[in-house]
Amino acid sequence: MIQRTLGTRTNAQLRTAVAPKPERRSGQFAWRPLYVGGKSKVRWVRRCAVPGLVLMDWFTSTGNLASIAGLVVTAFALYYARSAREAAREARKAVRKANASEALDRIGDTANLLQSCVENDLQHEAVVRARDLVSDVSRYRLRYDRFLDANSKTRLDEARGQISVISRSLATRGVPATAAEKNRLLKICHEEVVTVLNEESARIVAAIEKEDE
Amino acid sequence: MPNYEPLIDKLIAKSEAGTLPWKPTFDENTFIVALEGEVTFEVTRLEDGGFEFTMKDKDGKKIIDMTSHNVPHYSEEYVEGDRYYDKIGRLFEAARIIGLEVDKKLNVAESLLDKF
Numbered sequence: 245m246i247q248r249t250l251g252t253r254t255n256a257q258l259r260t261a262v263a264p265k266p267e268r269r270s271g272q273f274a275w276r277p278l279y280v281g282g283k284s285k286v287r288w289v290r291r292c293a294v295p296g297l298v299l300m301d302w303f304t305s306t307g308n309l310a311s312i313a314g315l316v317v318t319a320f321a322l323y324y325a326r327s328a329r330e331a332a333r334e335a336r337k338a339v340r341k342a343n344a345s346e347a348l349d350r351i352g353d354t355a356n357l358l359q360s361c362v363e364n365d366l367q368h369e370a371v372v373r374a375r376d377l378v379s380d381v382s383r384y385r386l387r388y389d390r391f392l393d394a395n396s397k398t399r400l401d402e403a404r405g406q407i408s409v410i411s412r413s414l415a416t417r418g419v420p421a422t423a424a425e426k427n428r429l430l431k432i433c434h435e436e437v438v439t440v441l442n443e444e445s446a447r448i449v450a451a452i453e454k455e456d457e
Numbered sequence: 458m459p460n461y462e463p464l465i466d467k468l469i470a471k472s473e474a475g476t477l478p479w480k481p482t483f484d485e486n487t488f489i490v491a492l493e494g495e496v497t498f499e500v501t502r503l504e505d506g507g508f509e510f511t512m513k514d515k516d517g518k519k520i521i522d523m524t525s526h527n528v529p530h531y532s533e534e535y536v537e538g539d540r541y542y543d544k545i546g547r548l549f550e551a552a553r554i555i556g557l558e559v560d561k562k563l564n565v566a567e568s569l570l571d572k573f
Contacts, residue, residue, distance in 0.1 A: 378517070385516075394493045397493070401491035402480060406489070409487050409499075432482065
């Protein structure tokens, strides 16, 4: 296209289009107006300019291709970065869920332990477990507050109250002496503490899993 | 000491109306009720005849911790909590009736007696 354009131009047009401005410089390689040389110089310029312009075209095309390749690479990089971020988020959620399950399982275990201490007349151990349980319930009640509805909170508060009374009674009076009293204690331990804590723990884990979905 | 009277009056009214779910504990003389996971009330009849009344917040911190005995106000042993003795006594009785389902059991007993 450039060649064709050059071909159709008149000498006068070429003089103005191709020839650099006259410049006064001393030395061997100083630029001079092309039209000074006449028609042969114009032909020479045409012979040099045309391959130069083809070379420019090639550079432009290569540059364009490089830009497209860069764009593709950037798109891939973005895609993989997003995948990595999602994977990291998933891993974080899994760890959080595992931690919650472990922590809530521990509450259930402590409650079961308290019950077995009472069953085996281990007064001091039972008092320690009861105190552990009171502080565990308080801690998890705060930690998982957003997963608990009013009913769950009420049940946990009642369970904490029951454990508190049991703890006080064990500390001051010891393990119940009569079978009837012991049965009553075990019944309260089972129904009002162990069952409630296990149920609410399972509910919290389910809520965490549901949130992840 | 802050004035606990309006709170205790309201608790008594609701308990006597049977709308508060008081629950028995291992200690036969202690009853507890938790409200909406915000506050927990506990009322205990002591062995010396006095009463203990506690209110805890959701973190388990004691907001009210009061012991009340039947001591006349002119006595040297009189403390501020003793002025609530009668009211906490009434509250304990209402809590006991709800917690042990006294009315229901009395009806069962009457029904059984009718059979004889």
